Amino acid sequence: MWLRVLTVLFLFVAGVCLGLKVTVPSHTVHGIRGQALYLPVHYGFRTPASGIQIIWLFERLHTMPKYLLGSVNESVVPDLEYQHKFTMMPPNASLLINPLQFTDEGNYIVKVNIQGNGTLSSSQKIQVTVDDPVMKPVVQSHPDSGAVEYVGNITLTCQVKGGTRLVYQWRKNGKPVCINSSHSFSPQNNTLWIVPVTKEDIGNYSCLVSNPVSEVESDVITPTIYYGPYGLQVNSDKGQKLGEVFTVDLGEAILFDCSADSYPPNTYSWIQRSDNTTYVIKHGPRLEVTSENVAQKTADYLCCAYNNMTGRRDEARFTVVITSVGLEKLAQKGKSLSPLASITGISLFLIISMCLLFLWKKYQPYKAIRQKLEGRPESEYRKAQTFSGHEDALGDFGIYEFVAFPDASGIPRMPNRSGPAPDGVTGQDFHGTVYEVIQHIPAQQQDNNTMERRESS
Numbered sequence: 001m002w003l004r005v006l007t008v009l010f011l012f013v014a015g016v017c018l019g020l021k022v023t024v025p026s027h028t029v030h031g032i033r034g035q036a037l038y039l040p041v042h043y044g045f046r047t048p049a050s051g052i053q054i055i056w057l058f059e060r061l062h063t064m065p066k067y068l069l070g071s072v073n074e075s076v077v078p079d080l081e082y083q084h085k086f087t088m089m090p091p092n093a094s095l096l097i098n099p100l101q102f103t104d105e106g107n108y109i110v111k112v113n114i115q116g117n118g119t120l121s122s123s124q125k126i127q128v129t130v131d132d133p134v135m136k137p138v139v140q141s142h143p144d145s146g147a148v149e150y151v152g153n154i155t156l157t158c159q160v161k162g163g164t165r166l167v168y169q170w171r172k173n174g175k176p177v178c179i180n181s182s183h184s185f186s187p188q189n190n191t192l193w194i195v196p197v198t199k200e201d202i203g204n205y206s207c208l209v210s211n212p213v214s215e216v217e218s219d220v221i222t223p224t225i226y227y228g229p230y231g232l233q234v235n236s237d238k239g240q241k242l243g244e245v246f247t248v249d250l251g252e253a254i255l256f257d258c259s260a261d262s263y264p265p266n267t268y269s270w271i272q273r274s275d276n277t278t279y280v281i282k283h284g285p286r287l288e289v290t291s292e293n294v295a296q297k298t299a300d301y302l303c304c305a306y307n308n309m310t311g312r313r314d315e316a317r318f319t320v321v322i323t324s325v326g327l328e329k330l331a332q333k334g335k336s337l338s339p340l341a342s343i344t345g346i347s348l349f350l351i352i353s354m355c356l357l358f359l360w361k362k363y364q365p366y367k368a369i370r371q372k373l374e375g376r377p378e379s380e381y382r383k384a385q386t387f388s389g390h391e392d393a394l395g396d397f398g399i400y401e402f403v404a405f406p407d408a409s410g411i412p413r414m415p416n417r418s419g420p421a422p423d424g425v426t427g428q429d430f431h432g433t434v435y436e437v438i439q440h441i442p443a444q445q446q447d448n449n450t451m452e453r454r455e456s457s
């Protein structure tokens with residue numbers, strides 16, 4: 001018992017050490033049904049051999065291994081059941097299977113025994129698959145008539161008449177189609193659903209079908225997708241375009257071109273608008289306007305694009321201005337926007353500056369009055385009262401709003417009749433202030449004012 005184990009072990013070690021080596025280029029070989037399949041095997045050894053034995057076995061899942069054929073030296077001993085199917089040319093260990101059938105699918109085991117100083121043994125396993133090649137797929141688009149963007153759906157089906165183990169791949173413009181919110185596949189991947197279709201789905205679709213032995217791509221199909229109109233714009237052959245305004249010289253004819261992206265092509269209509277009424281003047285993508293025919297200096301137009309499949313429309317309004325002046329003037333008109341903007345800017349700046357100055361003037365002297373008045377003895381008020389002639393002058397202080405009119409020099413305007421202030425407070429601003437308060441005195445107090453003037457001078 002132990003001796004046997006040791007012998008096996010020895011033989012195994014010897015087999016490795018003495019270099020019997022069986023190799024196969026590939027452990028998996030894909031065959032085509034009905035054709036011959038060749039299973040290449042190489043072996044080599046470095047020991048004197050008195051005999052070479054090669055055995056081929058076949059095993060399928062869940063079945064007993066089957067003997068196919070064997071050889072000693074150069075004589076082959078086939079299994080009589082399979083003798084016409086399997087061929088071997090010893091000492092070449094490669095096996096030829098001809099013809100290949102689906103039932104030939106499974107694992108093929110090759111065992112090589114070398115008889116010399118003891119026996120060396122080695123084996124390999126090759127998995128064989130059998131397939132029918134793929135026939136050219138055909139792609140169909142449903143609905144055939146096409147689908148409206150965001151409304152309709154498109155279903156692409158890939159049909160293959162022959163082939164086994166088919167793997168489907170959808171391609172759009174040569175690149176694989178990915179699953180996303182609007183693209184999905186059937187479990188087999190042989191159907192592509194586009195729900196809903198968009199303009200972006202326009203393209204050349206094809207179906208690539210493959211199996212272990214072949215790969216065939218269908219012809220491209222371009223599903224019909226109705227979309228638009230998008231990007232409507234009006235252009236002219238001459239004249240100047242400023243946004244929606246075209247200027248054209250008097251006497252010139254101008255050709256307008258209306259275009260928008262859509263499928264099928266839009267139908268275009270041109271509409272003139274005047275005094276709240278609109279009327280269609282032309283159908284078609286082009287409109288010629290001769291300036292003589294335009295009664296007014298300006299005319300409003302509308303280009304309307306309509307897609308009769310999507311049922312959507314878009315319109316662009318524009319104005320034609322007829323000018324009798326030269327193009328230079330027109331060009332200036334074109335640039336008139338920026339001077340206008342700068343004038344507006346400067347005006348705004350000036351208004352804000354004046355407001356700020358006004359506010360500053362309003363609060364600065366007011367504070368000065370308050371400060372000065374607080375430190376003034378009551379006798380001075382009385383004096384002021386006397387001079388002003390206003391009975392309630394004392395109570396009036398600090399109540400009135402001060403109004404200053406700055407002149408170019410920036411010094412508050414001082415009426416020429418004002419002399420030094422009666423209260424004797426120095427400071428130009430303050431003098432001005434007191435005077436302005438007195439100005440509110442009604443007309444019948446005029447005499448007192450004269451008196452004040454006399455006093456001052």
Ligand SMILES: *[C@@H]1O[C@H](CO)[C@@H](O)[C@H](O)[C@H]1NC(C)=O
Nearest residue numbers: 049050051052072073074075
């Ligand atoms: C195989 O060939 C060798 C010599 O190459 C010979 O010694 C041996 O007897 C042969 N074996 C058989 C079974 O014919």
Ligand SMILES: *[C@@H]1O[C@H](CO)[C@@H](O)[C@H](O)[C@H]1NC(C)=O
Nearest residue numbers: 041042043089091092093094
């Ligand atoms: C075995 O035979 C095939 C042709 O039947 C040949 O292509 C191959 O090279 C041979 N292999 C060896 C190891 O001689």
Ligand SMILES: *[C@@H]1O[C@H](CO)[C@@H](O)[C@H](O)[C@H]1NC(C)=O
Nearest residue numbers: 010014046047048116117118
């Ligand atoms: C055969 O094997 C024996 C022992 O394993 C060894 O003594 C002998 O030299 C070997 N002969 C050859 C020819 O390798």
Ligand SMILES: *[C@@H]1O[C@H](CO)[C@@H](O)[C@H](O)[C@H]1NC(C)=O
Nearest residue numbers: 147151152153154194195196
């Ligand atoms: C498109 O598919 C959606 C969702 O499956 C469905 O609600 C809709 O009716 C389909 N539209 C058309 C035009 O078949």
Ligand SMILES: *[C@@H]1O[C@H](CO)[C@@H](O)[C@H](O)[C@H]1NC(C)=O
Nearest residue numbers: 176177178180181182183200
């Ligand atoms: C989905 O993927 C396709 C390309 O595989 C692309 O054309 C389409 O715009 C995508 N749709 C969305 C909603 O991302």
Ligand SMILES: *[C@@H]1O[C@H](CO)[C@@H](O)[C@H](O)[C@H]1NC(C)=O
Nearest residue numbers: 167168177179185187188189
């Ligand atoms: C279908 O295609 C997707 C992506 O292209 C892939 O991940 C998936 O394995 C495929 N399914 C089958 C059954 O081929």
Ligand SMILES: *[C@@H]1O[C@H](CO)[C@@H](O)[C@H](O)[C@H]1NC(C)=O
Nearest residue numbers: 173174202203204205220222
């Ligand atoms: C789709 O195929 C047509 C010709 O069959 C070709 O003219 C067109 O450029 C292709 N489109 C794209 C996006 O590859």
Ligand SMILES: *[C@@H]1O[C@H](CO)[C@@H](O)[C@H](O)[C@H]1NC(C)=O
Nearest residue numbers: 264265266267306307308309
């Ligand atoms: C839609 O407009 C196209 C031209 O753009 C025209 O050939 C087609 O007959 C129109 N279809 C319908 C249903 O009006």
Ligand SMILES: *[C@@H]1O[C@H](CO)[C@@H](O)[C@H](O)[C@H]1NC(C)=O
Nearest residue numbers: 273274275276277278296300
């Ligand atoms: C245009 O119509 C509006 C109301 O629809 C009206 O108020 C306006 O006066 C009309 N203008 C002219 C020029 O008729």
